[in-house]
Amino acid sequence: MPSLSEVIRESQIWKSIFRHPMPVDRRNRIVVMLTNFFLHLHPVSIKKQGIALSYTWCMGGVTFFLFLVETVTGVLLMFYYRPTLEWAYTDILALRDVASLGILREVHRWGAHAMVITVWLHMYRVFLTGSYKPPREFNWVIGVILLLLTLLLSFTGYLLPWDQLAIWAITVGSNMARAHPVLGHEGPGAALLTVDGIDMITAASDARFGLLGARFVGEETLNRFYILHCIAIPLAASLLIAIHFWRVRKDGGISGPL
């Protein structure tokens, strides 16, 4: 009399999803790994030194985990947040006080803080172990770009609650852009780009204007930062993360010998 689990495991439905039975030897394990979409992203086996915590600190992995946490909680928060002047602040309050599992908003915020910390720790570890040396130097460059994207995610996400802290922080931060040489309308050299007596770089056409979408932090800025925070920068970061991991694998696996 076959047991229930056997009946299930022999059923057509089960076998159509899981094509191979539980592995019993190394060859079976490899087959299962390589024919599974999620598992095949991992290496079949890693060297023992790759999990030496005192060497790798695992900060890169923790950062990626936090990135996933942020993505999931972020998507969930999008169900109850509207990026308009009328609703942004109120919706955040509602998430905190009224929505079930509204703690998601705090988890999202804490995860963001933690991710910035772990990104720096990861960078520090890579530096200490010399894992930026050839042939891994371009992976370091990708990592620096990822660091900038992480900080930009924090910057754009900070505006979304639309409270005093958010508005003024972004105002002050974006005011730096107007002092940029040539590209900022109050920076040195802004008058250089003048065509036929018409200034090309003004308060309504400099880098700060392009960033904010307006001359001051307002509804256009809120919308723009919402899209940057939820779609544009995460897409770019995902692409770079994939390349970052690929390079680690191809260069010999995590914490491989230099």
Place this chain on the structure above:
Amino acid sequence: MADNKKMSVAEILAAARANKAAGEAKAAGEAKASGEAKAAPSAAASPAVDDGADSTNSSVTVTDNPPATAAEAPPAGKPTAKPVAAAKPKPGAMSIADILAAARADKGPKAAVGEATPAAPTVETPPPVAAKPAAAKPVAAKPAAKPAAANAEGGAAAPKPAALDTASILAAARGAGVAKPGPVSKAEAKEKGIEAVPAKKKLEAPPMPAKPEYAQAKPTGKGAKKGESRRGFFASVSSMIAGSSLALGFTSLAVTHLLWVLGLARYFFPNILTEPPTKFKVGFPDTLAPGQVDERFKAQFGVWVVKHEYEGQSQIFALKTVCTHLGCTPNWLEAEQKFKCPCHGSGFYKDGVNFEGPAPRPLERYAIKVSDDGQLEVDKSRVFHEETGQWKDNSSFVPT
């Protein structure tokens, strides 16, 4: 390692060396030696360890090994593939496998091969070289040494062989005549008077085949070969620019990408602004009391309308409500008669001049004038900085 049926490689080698050394075989005296030769290789082969005998020179003493008949050691004798024995290997160009097979077959039939002609043994019992001549050599040298000892007792002395290195033996088996010299050390080469490393033959590269038609460089210009090409007018024109269809493709791709990137950059600068208008009216000049700071338009327009003295002159001017430190909105503190920024504590006098905190310069003024209907009209599109003397400009104030 060797089963009873087959001679081990070591044995074969030893026998072959013995064969070479002694030349023609004499059946009689060698039977005993052959037995010992057989026994010795077995004993020597079993440890299967390299021994002290390093070079073939040490086996020179093995000279008086029994001849071909020794190879036909009786105990091992079990007829191996008869067809192999029957099929005499060709004298020239024998592969190692052939040599080995022949040697093994040769050992099989005890007496049969013994009567073989002298020529046959010479050919049939060439020492099969193991896959690793290096390994076989020391192993072979040892069993070779043992039979040498045995033969020394036997008393048969054979002349020293010409060459006992593997290459020579192989060459002899293949009937190549003069053996292609194997690798020799520089010292050996000096001794023998040959080149240590023979000069490499220069390889003559065959001439390149003719390029197929599709790879030919196409003639440029519309007038070229009109009759042959099926390309249209446009394609032939663009090939003048790009040079080939591949280059044309990539060029147009690059141009498209460049246009896209430029368009994208422009896309990020909006053409529609939802700000309040830059020019607006702020009431009549008489409604302002001297020393008053009008905050009615601060929230919507971001401006204070102030009636105060500046450089001895009573003026009405419009101050921009942006702190010159980092851009926050200061507050007018009526009781303390100063503008105070909540962000970092910058302080400004009523006329807008900074006096405390991190603000580096005074507040900015907007252009202000009296419009046609007598009201004050502020124009936010023009700002005036005090530190560059622009407050002397008439557009920056209304004298009262």
